[in-house]
Amino acid sequence: MSEENKEKSRRLVEEAFGQxxxxxxxxxxxxxxxxxxxxxxxxxxxxxxxxxGEIEYFRNAVPDLTYTVEDQVAEGDKVVTRxxxxxxxxxxxxxxxxxxxxxxxxxxxxxxxxxxxKLVEEWPEYDLLGAMKQIGAMPEAGQEEARAAEEEREEKxxxxxxxxxxxxx
Numbered sequence: 001m002s003e004e005n006k007e008k009s010r011r012l013v014e015e016a017f018g019q020x021x022x023x024x025x026x027x028x029x030x031x032x033x034x035x036x037x038x039x040x041x042x043x044x045x046x047x048x049x050x051x052x053g054e055i056e057y058f059r060n061a062v063p064d065l066t067y068t069v070e071d072q073v074a075e076g077d078k079v080v081t082r083x084x085x086x087x088x089x090x091x092x093x094x095x096x097x098x099x100x101x102x103x104x105x106x107x108x109x110x111x112x113x114x115x116x117x118k119l120v121e122e123w124p125e126y127d128l129l130g131a132m133k134q135i136g137a138m139p140e141a142g143q144e145e146a147r148a149a150e151e152e153r154e155e156k157x158x159x160x161x162x163x164x165x166x167x168x169x
Contacts (some may be wrong), residue, residue, distance in 0.1 A: 001021060001117065002074035002076075002079070003074070006074045007150070008027075008113070009069075009119070011024050012029075013109075014034050014068070016028070017058060017085070018067030020065075025051060029048040029051060030114060032047065033121070035122045036123050048138070052076050059139055060091045061092060062090065062091075063086060063087070063088070066085065066086055067083050067085045068084050068085075070083055078110055079111045080108065080109070083108075085106075085107065085126070086103065086104040086105070088102055089101050089134075093131075093135065097102075099135045101166060103134045104131075105126055105131045106126065106135070108139070109123060109125070110122065
């Protein structure tokens with residue numbers, strides 16, 4: 001059962017999210033599926049049908065989105081999958097309009113299957129902060145300090161010019 005569950009987790013990541021093939025959802029997910037996504041507004045996404053909306057959202061934001069499974073481990077009714085997602089940011093993504101920038105994001109998810117082999121629960125963690133930095137929605141480390149220092153230099157330069165002007169120089 002573990003190998004079958006690993007294959008289902010792989011298909012969810014690579015086929016459904018990575019290729020937009022939502023037809024695999026009923027094969028893989030239980031109708032009462034719950035995804036405990038820390039980046040969703042409510043902290044969870046309930047129902048297999050709602051996952052189709054999530055896939056559509058990500059694929060509208062990044063139409064050439066691809067997911068590559070890099071590692072999987074299965075034990076009992078759980079599968080852990082480590083993946084890498086990449087593509088070009090073309091549409092609205094967490095409030096940021098398309099930038100045309102390439103993004104890469106890593107993630108790990110834990111999937112739990114029921115005795116019939118349907119995926120019933122998922123706990124994902126993915127590098128949304130890194131993706132937001134890549135599209136320019138958040139400053140990279142050091143950018144904020146560099147910008148503040150530049151603004152301070154510009155302000156000092158203006159103050160010096162004003163002082164010189166006042167002093168007749």
